[in-house]
Amino acid sequence: MIAVRYTRNLFLRSLCVVYLTAFLSFYIQIPGLYGDNGVLPASSVLENSKHKTLSAKVHYQPTLLWLAPYLGLDTNCALDVLALLGAFLAFTGFISQKFCTIPLFAGLWSLYFSLFQVGQVFVTNGYDELLLETGFLAIFVAPLLPGRRKGSRDSPSDLITLWLVRWLLFRFLLTTGLTKLMSGCPSWWSLKALSRYFEVMPLPTSLSWYAHHLPEWFLKVTQVFTNVCEIGLPFLFFLPIRSVRITGFFLQAFLQICIALTGNFGFSNVLVMTLLLSLLDDQLFYRRRSSSTWSLVGKMVNVVVHGVLIYWVVQLYSLKLNNGQIDSDIAFTKSQFDMVLSRALTYTIYFGLVSLTTTILSALSAALFDHQGNKLLATLSTIFYAAIACLIFSSSTVPLASLHSASNSTVNPMVRSAYNRLHKLHAVNQYGLFNKMPGVSGRSEIVFEGAKEADGPWQEINFLFKPGNVNSTLPQVAPHAPQLDWQMYWAAYSTYDQQPWLLSFAHRILSYTPEVMTLIDFRESPFRHSPPKYLRAVLYNYQYTPWSKRNQNGWWTRQKVSEYMPVFSEDSQFLNDYLKARNLLPTLSKDKVNPVWRRILITIRFLMIHLEATLLHWSVITAGLAFICTSTRPPLQYKR
Structure with missing residues (x-):
């Protein structure tokens, strides 16, 4: 085996x-x-x-x-x-x-x-x-x-x-x-x-x-x-x-x-x-x-x-x-690709079925003849896992077959029902990322601008990880996943009124919510001491600077496209009604918290908040690797 x-x-x-x-x-x-x-x-x-x-x-x-x-x-x-x-x-x-x-x-x-x-x-x-x-x-x-x-x-x-x-x-x-x-x-x-x-x-x-x-x-x-x-x-x-x-x-x-x-x-x-x-x-x-x-x-x-x-x-x-x-x-x-795909997906499922069957038979053979422990227990265990594998495999063929109408029509209703149940638990999912390349030339970026007066002057509010300042390079932030910066990218290809979270974010900036301010570059913000009274968003087209002009013009060049979000203030009737209808206005928790729990959690967050997100990730991973290196014994020879 x-x-x-x-x-x-x-x-x-x-x-x-x-x-x-x-x-x-x-x-x-x-x-x-x-x-x-x-x-x-x-x-x-x-x-x-x-x-x-x-x-x-x-x-x-x-x-x-x-x-x-x-x-x-x-x-x-x-x-x-x-x-x-x-x-x-x-x-x-x-x-x-x-x-x-x-x-x-x-x-x-x-x-x-x-x-x-x-x-x-x-x-x-x-x-x-x-x-x-x-x-x-x-x-x-x-x-x-x-x-x-x-x-x-x-x-x-x-x-x-x-x-x-x-x-x-x-x-x-x-x-x-x-x-x-x-x-x-x-x-x-x-x-x-x-x-x-x-x-x-x-x-x-x-x-x-x-x-x-x-x-x-x-x-x-x-x-x-x-x-x-x-x-x-x-x-x-x-x-x-x-x-x-x-x-x-x-x-x-x-x-x-x-x-x-x-x-x-x-x-x-x-x-x-x-x-x-x-x-x-x-x-x-x-x-x-x-x-x-x-x-x-x-x-x-x-x-x-x-x-x-x-x-x-x-x-x-x-x-x-x-x-x-x-x-x-x-x-x-494209027509040739579509014709091949309509048939290939079905053959792919059969290919997977043959491979799974071969694997199950090999595992059963190993359990019956090669296993050195309790053969009966090994055989029963193998049969159990084989049944689980068949269920998961059959369910996973549904998102694969759904890629084309020809193969999707052949899916058994019972198999589709099993997939729906597993998909509710996200145990089997449909994938397919970046299927279309957005933007004709350059990237669309939303830039928030704040002001103390309705007629300006307007000053930009930058984020931590997404393009903003054309002279700033972008950091290597992975494996941390900054969800706000990521979602701002997709919002640029939609309208502001179709993004409830975006208007909620704007409201939190206007009300200077400390929890939200930590997600943006507030330390370099012109409003780090007091919030803007007015806020708007402008849509820009960003492009990389040419190779020959990198040392002169920074990393990006940009051109204003249009207004993305109109001017709002904290007491804006539309903004408050919009968020209230979606239950997105800030509220105070009505649930009582055990004071011991609260004290412990506040202390932990106070300790962690002083570390930048990427540094925190790599510090914890490095600590784990150091522990492994100091506690691992010399490897033994592998014997069969």
Whole structure:
């Protein structure tokens, strides 16, 4: 049987790191986003429930926050407790493998799901759903207890549970790649998307400016590589040849590292790399005797497989070497792509079914013949996990089939019903990010301006992580996920009256709400001592400065497009009526809080608020790594 115990353990501990960053990021932003004085108070979500009993409330909005009154907490304090408890559990799993058990991951998933339920518009980027689905699978990947069954030796069911992780990775990458071409966006079809991508992505980094100025032919080839990594390479994840999977791991990891360096996507890139660990096995980490003949054959097959892949890439993208450059162009039409897709999605589902069946049979064979422990228990466990895998796999075919009407019409109603139930828990989700490249030229940015008088002068209010001041470079903020800055990007492609949170944010600035002011660059704000009496928003078009003028004109050039939001004051009738109708005006919590709880939570937040968000994340991760390095014993030889 293929040894995957170490790979499984590495996956679980890496997922703990992702959970840790996610909980910390949520905790940092709770007062400004979800507190009673925040932009979208969580209490307003819970107050919408008309139900009386606890069970009815949980059915209406499944979250642990309903337990707050029973623990002597209000919603604000309960949010802090859930986030801190989640960070603590994730940290324990990160520093010690013995804590990586089913109870731990069930707790982590429940805590993050509870926070997700009140996240509203700030958790709609897709990555939170990917974390929830990965965390749900981790419950089945993890051992029940430390040092028992799966914790002490390889378990045949590990092959099945890690296959589910691999299938999630496959679905995420394939859907992300296909939706770009399915959208019909001219930028993706002309291979010029990356010529604009680094300029118009939600939160660029300082390296994005340099990536934007790479030669156009190189960016087109890079897009070809990205398309192949998302659409072609994922099919090789399921080949029974380890050298092919390992090659796929390194290619995909390289892509994720490049994305992480040139864009602030929170914990998403680390999460995808955690999923990539399912492609590995223990032989990569431990010295182990293996047949040199089979190893050589595997490497030869690997070369042939990727050679065939490269051949088809050259044909489909018309790759040609021309005067030291590589010319590229999509050689198939949209109608041809649609025709192939209508059939390929069904075949893809059958391909997954065959791979899962083979994996289950291999696991059963290992349980019956190769397992060194209790064979009956191993067989029953394998059958149980096989049944779970079949349920999750069948449900996951629904979002995959829904990509095209031809395959969507073939979905069994019972399978669709199972998907709907699991999707309500975000245990199976639909993905597809950045399918259309926004903006014709440059990026749209909302710039808030405040004034003491109605006729000005108007002074700009900058954010911490999104473009504003044209002379300021943007920081590398990941793995922290600044949800307000991220959502400001999408608001620029809509109108202000369609964004209730945006008007709520404007009201909080006018009333100088301290919790919200910490989410913007208030220390450099002209209104850091007193709030503006009037506020408006202007829409600008931002573009990177040319390479030749970087040292003269800063990082950005911008041009005013139009007024985005009219002038409002704190006592504006429209603004107050709009927020009151949506229960978004600041309120005082009516729930009594245990004074001991309040004192503890205030002390913790006081200690953490003095650390910048990114510094806090890396400080905690570094502390965990230091603990691991000082407590880890020399590795033992891996024996079979």
